[in-house]
Amino acid sequence: MELSRRKFLTGLAAATGVGALAPAEAVLARPARTIVKTATATRTGEYLYLSFYVPSDANRVAVKLTKSNPETKVGVGLFDWRGAEYQSPGFRGVYGEESSEFHVARGSASRSFTPGPIRRGRWTVIVPVFRAPGPTKIRVEITLTFGPERGTVRPPNEVGVVNEAPGWYTGDLHCHTTQSSDAFASGTALTPEGWADVARSIGLDLVSLTDHQVVKQNSYLKEAAGTGVLLL
Template sequence: MGAAGALTVEGVTSARADGPAREETRTLTGRLPAGAPDYVYLPVEVPAGVRELAVSYTYDRPEVPPGTLGNACDVGIFDERGTALGGAGFRGWSGGARTEFVVGTERATPGYLPGPVRPGTWHVVLGPYTVAPQGMAYEVRVTLRYGPAGRTPAVVHPPQRAAGRGRAWYRGDNHLHSVHSDGRRTPAEIAAAARAAGLDWITTTEHNTTSAHGAWQGLWGDDLLILTGEEVTTRNGHVLALGTDPGVFVDWRYRARDGAGQGAFARFARAIRRAGGLVVPAHPFADCPGCSWKFGYEHADVVEVWNGPWTPDDEMAVAAWDAGLAAAARGGGRWLPAMGNSDAHREPQVVGLPQTVVLADSLSRQDLLAGLRAGRSWIAESSAVGLTFEAYGARGGRAGIGGRLRVRADDEPVTVRLGVTGVPGAVVRLVTDQGPVFTAPLPADGRLEWGTSAARSAYVRAEVRRGGADRPMVALTNPVFLGA
C-alpha cells in the first residue's frame, strides 16, 4: 500500500522564520496516476524542538467524462513510530472532511490526537479515494512550529454504566458522527439530540479515529450512557467497532481482494473483541463508493440492516439478513442478530432514526453489548414506537425476542403474540424461514395473535410497516426460534 511506483514528488520547498515563535514550512507537490495505491505516504523529517505540525493540502479536480468518478482525496498523519498496519504511529485522520489540521503536544484538530511531537520521520498519508483519468496533482504544506512542548491535556473517558432501570428495554443509537470526522454536530449537540429522542445510550463512531472518545466530559449522566467505538471505513465496506475500550484504535487500510485483506479483517475483528467490542458491518448495501460490504459475515457479531431513514438499501439488507437466518436455521449454524442506527452526521438528519431497543440487565456497556450479541433486541423508527413480541407453547413454554421456545414435539401448537403502540394504521408482516406467512392491518388495540408450530416455522420475526407491506419500516424484530 506504499507509494512506490505511484508517487512522483515534483518539488519540496522550505521557508523558515526565525525568532521566539520560529516556523518552518515545507511544500510537497506531486501527481498520482489513475490506479494509484489506496494510501500514499509522504515523509516529513521532524527535528527536535518542534511543538506542533500544521498541515494543509489541495488537489486538482479536472473535468471528467459523464459517469466517470473525479478526484477525491483523504488525508491523515502518522508519527515517527511508523505507518505499519495496526502499529502505534497513528495520530489522526480527517478523510475528506478537512483541508487542514494541527497536531501538537498541547492541542489537535478534531480527528487528530494531541501528544508528544518526537523527532524522526513522520508521514502525511494521502488517500486517493477516486482518481480521474487525467491523474491527481496535489500540494501538501507542512508547517513545523518550534517552541516549548507544553503539557498534553488529560483525557477523561465516559463511565461504563449509568443508573438505568435494572433489567429493562433500553434504547440506543450506535452509529453517530460529530465534528471529529465528517459530521457537523458537536458532541454536546449530539448528546442533547439523543436525550430529545428518548435514548438511553449512544455510541460515538467516528470514521477511522478515536479522537472523540475523550470529547464527552460533562455530557453523560444517569439518563444517558455514552459508549466509545469507531466506524472502520475501508474501501470495501464500513464496520462498526461498537463499544470498544476507550482509546482503542482499529486500522482500516486493507481491502477484501488484497492478499492480506481477509486475513487483515479477521485480525482486526479479533482486536475489536479483545477490546470488549462488537463487530458490526454497517449499511452493507449502501451504494456510495467503498460503502458496500465485501468481507463476508464470518467474523461479524451483529449486522446493521437499517441505516437512517428507510431506503431500498435497507430493504436489500433485511432480505439478505433473513436469507442468512433461514440458512442458519436449516443447518443449525450461527445466526447473526440485526440492529439499526441513524448514522446521523448533521441537521436535518435525526439522531435516533432508527434506534435499537435492547433487553439488558442494566444500563451498562457489558450488559447492553451482551443483549445485542444475543439478539435480544428490536429496531424502532423512534421512541414513540413500542413493541412486545413473544411465542407461547401449548404446554406452557414462553420465549421472547432472540430466544428459543423449546417444545416437546415439533407439531405442538405455538401462539405468537405481537403488541404495538404508537403506529396507528400500520401493517404487520410475520416472516419465518419459509418467507412472509402472515400480513394484516394492525388491529385498533395494537394486538394480534398467530398460530404455528416448530414443524412449520423454524423462527418467527415481525415487521411493522406504515401503510402497507411494501412501505417504509416502522419496527423490525430479531427472531424468536421454535423447536429444540
C-alpha cells in the same frame, strides 16, 4: 567581570524588544520552517504516503493539502515517529473531504486529531484517494514550529452511568459525529452533545459513536452526554 549566559540572554532580549524577563527559549527559538511534498493521485482507492523529518526542537506540526483537480476527492491524515503501518500507535488522525488543513501539538490539535508529544523522527502524511477521475497533482505543505513543548495532554474521562440497576435499555449502536467525513455526506453531522440531545428527545438511554479511526473525542464523552444518556 565574567558575563553569565543568563545575563547575556536577558540583555539580548531587552535589545531585541523581546522583553527583559522573556525566557531564554523565546530568544533562541528558530523561525518556522515549511516543507513541501508532492505526489500524483492516479486511481481511486490508493493511498499516498509522504514522509518528512521532524527535528528534536519542533513543538508543532501543521499540514495543508491542495490539489490540481477539484473533482478528485481525497483525505489527509498523519502518522508520527512511531510508524505509518496499519494499526500503528503513531496514527494521529485523518480528515475526509471536510477539511484539508490541520495541526498537532502537545496540548492541542485540530478536530479529529490527537494531541501529544512531538518527537524527533520520520513522520508521514497519508492521503487516501476516494475518487480520482484523472491524474491529479497533490501538494502538501508541512509547517514546523520550534521551541519547548507547552500544554498537557488531557487524560480520558471515565464513562458515565445511566442507571446502576439491571434492566432493559434502548440505544443506537451506530452513529457518526462531525469527526467522520461520511456524516457530512449523509447530512447527519452532529456533535456528541447533539447526539445526546437527540437521544434524550426520543427516549434512548445510550448512543454509540462509531467515527472512523478517530478517538480524540473520547476524553469528552461523559461531560458531553449530560444527564440521562450514555455516550460510548
